[in-house]
Amino acid sequence: MPAPLPLIPGMEGAGTVLAAGSDVQNLFPIGSKVGYMGIGIQSYAEYVLVDASKAVPIKDEQTPFEDICGAMMQGMTAHYLVNADGSYEIKQGDHVLIHAGAGGMGLLLTQIAKAKGAVVTTTVSSAAKAEKSKAAGANTVLRYATDEGASTDAWVEQARAATPKGQGFNVVYDSVGKSTFTHSLDLVAKTGSVVLFGAASGAPDPIAPLSLGPKSIKLTRPMLFHYVADEDTLRRRAYEALDWIKKGYVKFDYVKAPLKDAADLHAKLESRQTTGKLLLEL
Template sequence: MMRAIVISATGGPEVLDYTDHPDPAPAPGELLVQVAACGVNFIDTYHRRGRYPLSLPTVLGREGAGIVLAAGEDVAEFAPGDRVAWTGVPGSYAELVALPATRALPVPDGMALDLAAAIPLQGMTAHYLTHSVHKVKPGDDVLVHAAAGGMGLLLVQMAKLRGARVIGTVSTDEKARLAREAGADTVLRYEGFADAVRDLTGSGVHVVYDGVGAATFDGSLACLRPRGMMALYGAASGAVPPVDPMRLYHGGSLFLTRPLLEHYIATREELLWRAGDVFGWVASGDLRIDVSRRYPLGEARQAHEALEARRTTGKLLLIPGL
């Protein structure tokens, strides 16, 4: 029996149960991996609360990194001893996980596994947002909400790598410092941000990357220049109410999308392209991953409480055996 974080009912962090759970076994096409670290993400809190329903009971978590212990039949790309990372694999808050080999990402030599666990979900999300949803170009004006969070710091850095002027929003002086260190040209507080962005840019920004949701949505639309793109990739402050499409017309033929990572890594080739770029930038030092705290696996409740209270910056990890 392994140890894992199991939920038997939806609700607050108190439903997270650190308990014994049967070891998984690799089916054909799967890998059995000893988990070195698990990524903690907002989508985990949505699953825990039932916003995105799961069959219960279940092991929570969808991201991590570790060492291959065994490979099922029909697996040719990986072997025991290989170091892999992944995202989108249910049951990752655990000491062991069985994952499809087609979702496994090779970890570069010399990269620590806990760092590798912090990269896939947020790194590839920032990649598809800046390289596909709106392909950032030199000179673009970009607004990044929650610019000192794990996603925000990556979006700031990737937009700067592509030559943009980046405006970030934050809630505290310390978060403002972190956003500037990541490369943000201007850092604003949330109150009155739409007017401030208009004053800075004149015509508005080319794209808004908004993972906050209800609290920032109206202001985000107001920040856009004609034909600008609103990429609503999360809802940390709550879901956005239904939107009248005529708001996009009156705003200047605006674009609004609610994208999902799974739709942008739908093929093995696209998955490896995005992961290869992000892992390569981290290995070369062009992209910095801020792991702000590592919790023992049994302290998943504390990690969720800190994340939802917005007491965190950067990435949170759970470490089995810590």
Template sequence: MSYAIFATRPGDSSVLVRQDRDPPAPAPGQVLIRHAAIGVNFIDVYFRQGLYPWPVSENLVLGSEGSGVVEALGDGVTGFSIGQRVAYTLPNGSYATHRAVPAAHVIALPDDIDDATAAAVMLKGLTAHYLLHHSHPVQADDTVLFHAAAGGVGLIAGQWLAAKGVRAIGTAGGPEKCALARANGFADCIDYRTEDFVARIRELTGGKGVQAVYDSVGADTIMGSLDCLATFGTLVSFGQSSGAPDQVRVSHLARASLRMTRPSLFHHSANRAWLEQAASDLFAMIRRGAIKVQIGATWPLDQAAAAHDALTGRATTGCIVLIP
């Protein structure tokens, strides 16, 4: 049986419905993957809600990362074989038992990286890679602030920052999530429910501020994030779980000669050489135990709506995985 979870229109999780369908046939340059595991991310929610434009006018299959086995090869595909374990990250189309994916976006999985781990890290782990190596390339003497430290990207980034000798300060909601962040590389974690994160950053840095803020929260935090930066600091805005951060104006950057960037993973992963190197770096960190992947919850694929509700309700930590 092959099926997919479609969003019938922009809206809440009730718009997600299951529809049986035949497995797609791979076009030239594509591989057909039978999914073993599928990652859930806030970008899926953004598309479902209509915050990001739908790329098609009809029903939309959400999901931007997955792992599984190659079942068929389109014309012209080389370097992959039937039965090979692979993973990928690519916008929309993953909430399905089968997906045809351009081979240029597919990565062969090492034997020691299991399916659930691969599905959990292709988007989140590669996001952490570009944030720390490109958006603001961290140095060992940096102090940085990372919002949503107990989320999927945050837990990976915290461990990666610690391995680089960077002092990472996180924010999270509640003592349990702060404890989890501290256990995953963060030197300090600010409970935004009970503390003013701007005041705490000033206290923790002796009034100097941080070299970079990585902000995936958006509207609720963006102005405070600017206030946390040291002179010449960089604000990396890479998400909007609380709404679009549209309050920022160019003139706000003048207060301390600040920099701001709004990067996207998929602009990075469109470069095959970058994708291969970044995935290799990520798998190496996992292999040597420098990054331990936290899978906070799994749901059957046909319960994707429940997974979305848990994610938007801040009821999860770490990564969420759907199993077909």
């Protein structure tokens, strides 16, 4: 939605506590590290005022700021997407389709799904992104665009062939939206789940609810903030995401730029020229 100007963007970040309210000083000691996430935080700034309920005290001072940022929006999003108290519990032997497999979320979901014992198929737009997705552990990587940038649907039947007897995927994670959503519904198995958690190509066309019936498809359009609605849940998900990083289950592909280059990085993000987790540094 359009926001009134002037605007300081940013909904997540990591830094050092410079001051804390009297009621939370024990939780956030001066000089300690902290992560934070929430609507209206305005994190593109040198100094940020954060409500304690949106902040995550970092217990291990050796935790890099990069990993703290990684565990915020992307780490917590991945956490609710792959667990039973969120969108879908990935299980050993599941066949999982992840669109935009070389994006920050795609790379993260691929690693977590593999750690859970799933067989992972991803879709990407370029040869370079295909290599990144393979390096993250994807079993099958398919292109939905040619080298010239033209869209192609050849990947659809290739994806179907990657599933047992061509019967489809247990779960499809779709952050692309308009250009992939119909295919996601087509490729999911009977009683499978389609998790639409983004719309990089635009909002999908409307569908009739009864169209889900022939395969008993479970369709969900989740939003992160509903799954971290209280500070205890937010911190639990953040700590478990940090634990994934510490144990080596996932490794972020960080792309760093100074805050002054934020506009250029946004332009690249909008044109889908980026991969990995984007970080602005001060």
